[in-house]
Amino acid sequence: xxxxxxxxxxxxxxxEQAVKRGLAPNKGLFIPENFIKMPADFWANLNGxxxxxxxxxxxKQYVGDEIPENDFRKLxxxxxxxxxxxxxxxxxxxxxxxxxGPTCAFKDVGARFMARCLGYFSSQKNEKTVILxxxxxxxxxxxxxxxxxxxxxxxxxxxxxxxxxxxxxKQLTTNGNNITALEVNGVFDDCQALVKTxxxxxxxxxxxxxxxxxxxxxxxxxxxxFYYYYAVSQIKRSDSTxxxxxxNFGNITxxxxxxxxxxxxxxxxxxxxANDTVPQYLKTGVYTAKPSVQxxxxxxDVGDPxxxxxxxxxxxHSSKTFxxxxxxxxxxxxxxxAKMKETYDKYGYILDPHGAVGMLGIEKQLAGSNKPGxxxxxxxxxxxxxxxxxxxxxxxxxxxxLKACLGKKKESIKINNDYKExxxxxxxxxx
Ligand SMILES: *Cc1c(COP(=O)(O)O)cnc(C)c1O
Numbered sequence: 001x002x003x004x005x006x007x008x009x010x011x012x013x014x015x016e017q018a019v020k021r022g023l024a025p026n027k028g029l030f031i032p033e034n035f036i037k038m039p040a041d042f043w044a045n046l047n048g049x050x051x052x053x054x055x056x057x058x059x060k061q062y063v064g065d066e067i068p069e070n071d072f073r074k075l076x077x078x079x080x081x082x083x084x085x086x087x088x089x090x091x092x093x094x095x096x097x098x099x100x101g102p103t104c105a106f107k108d109v110g111a112r113f114m115a116r117c118l119g120y121f122s123s124q125k126n127e128k129t130v131i132l133x134x135x136x137x138x139x140x141x142x143x144x145x146x147x148x149x150x151x152x153x154x155x156x157x158x159x160x161x162x163x164x165x166x167x168x169x170k171q172l173t174t175n176g177n178n179i180t181a182l183e184v185n186g187v188f189d190d191c192q193a194l195v196k197t198x199x200x201x202x203x204x205x206x207x208x209x210x211x212x213x214x215x216x217x218x219x220x221x222x223x224x225x226f227y228y229y230y231a232v233s234q235i236k237r238s239d240s241t242x243x244x245x246x247x248n249f250g251n252i253t254x255x256x257x258x259x260x261x262x263x264x265x266x267x268x269x270x271x272x273x274a275n276d277t278v279p280q281y282l283k284t285g286v287y288t289a290k291p292s293v294q295x296x297x298x299x300x301d302v303g304d305p306x307x308x309x310x311x312x313x314x315x316x317h318s319s320k321t322f323x324x325x326x327x328x329x330x331x332x333x334x335x336x337x338a339k340m341k342e343t344y345d346k347y348g349y350i351l352d353p354h355g356a357v358g359m360l361g362i363e364k365q366l367a368g369s370n371k372p373g374x375x376x377x378x379x380x381x382x383x384x385x386x387x388x389x390x391x392x393x394x395x396x397x398x399x400x401x402l403k404a405c406l407g408k409k410k411e412s413i414k415i416n417n418d419y420k421e422x423x424x425x426x427x428x429x430x431x
Contacts, residue, residue: 035260036061104380110220111146119150134191141171158191174408186417224254238264243362247300249307271361276330
């Protein structure tokens with residue numbers, strides 16, 4: 001499989017090049033040159049297939065022979081070493097629980113897959129890769145954990161001191177080994193600016209490769225299609241509608257890739273919070289990026305979703321074609337809280353605020369129908385403890401993965417919001 005850029009159809013690169021570059025030239029995004037088509041025997045065997053096997057079968061269509069089959073099978077087994085169960089919440093509505101990974105959010109899947117692909121390519125060339133990542137919380141922990149103990153790769157996380165939750169800070173600072181947390185005396189934007197300056201100015205003298213683990217990387221997108229096959233294999237129906245709580249629209253793009261490969265799904269719904277750029281686009285046919293507004297489902301506070309560019313390409317730049325496959329609705333925080341409360345009171349199921357937006361979306365789409373609906377539950381409710389407690393009066397139990405890191409000692413290096421300090425640290429370590 002080759003990859004093309006959304007902004008330059010003439011450019012074709014290998015999977016390895018697309019993963020290493022992250023962003024295509026002209027700030028385009030890499031997309032597969034063609035949609036994959038899964039073969040008949042895959043569909044015949046899908047029911048009962050394990051998640052790692054699905055990852056292997058689907059992933060190898062994208063990776064081709066760039067990673068040998070045995071290595072790739074092992075890679076998929078390491079990435080997908082936790083379950084993604086489909087849980088019946090009520091009547092015909094199911095929750096696909098994507099939060100059973102090490103950092104309890106769906107970004108684990110993409111971050112772990114990307115980490116191991118990059119680790120594989122580095123080890124083949126005996127290169128040392130250093131990932132610099134600025135985080136406001138969740139992405140950093142998924143990336144850090146994804147790269148933990150991956151040979152040939154170091155991760156340096158920059159996070160704003162005092163601006164992340166206690167659980168998030170523990171997740172960022174207790175990994176050890178090849179992960180270093182820099183606690184920056186500043187805000188998230190300062191962390192991001194420091195990383196950007198390092199990419200522009202730090203001369204690695206070719207000793208190391210400095211790279212980012214940006215969410216638009218194709219190696220984070222591809223594995224986000226795996227669990228859609230797994231969901232359909234569990235529901236054993238070909239007429240389900242799937243609702244994805246969406247921010248940057250990467251998760252739903254994974255679903256669309258799965259559908260284009262032949263996955264039997266009737267329709268998709270992209271549910272958003274008050275950041276309603278895409279619902280407005282489908283209503284008016286005009287895409288207007290907006291500044292983001294803060295909500296209780298804050299991982300979706302995005303006013304200009306980065307993967308819109310990929311979806312727009314997939315749907316031929318037509319809002320009509322887009323809308324034939326994806327409906328999109330926006331929900332308020334009040335609706336989200338009420339849905340969390342109702343779902344706990346009536347069905348004993350604790351939603352996180354993102355999953356609640358997903359449930360609102362699937363119920364709106366399927367109102368009056370008894371066909372099956374699946375929403376993606378993208379984070380464990382305990383990651384949003386405050387909102388969950390206030391909305392439902394219940395305290396969700398901490399999963400083992402989070403309990404374990406809460407007990408560990410925080411280790412961070414404090415730096416000022418000063419590029420010279422970051423540069424010195426990189427020089428001391430790598431030159
Ligand atoms: C990132 C994130 C989302 C949004 O996913 P996109 O791929 O950006 O649409 C939803 N829920 C949670 C918990 C997230 O961390």
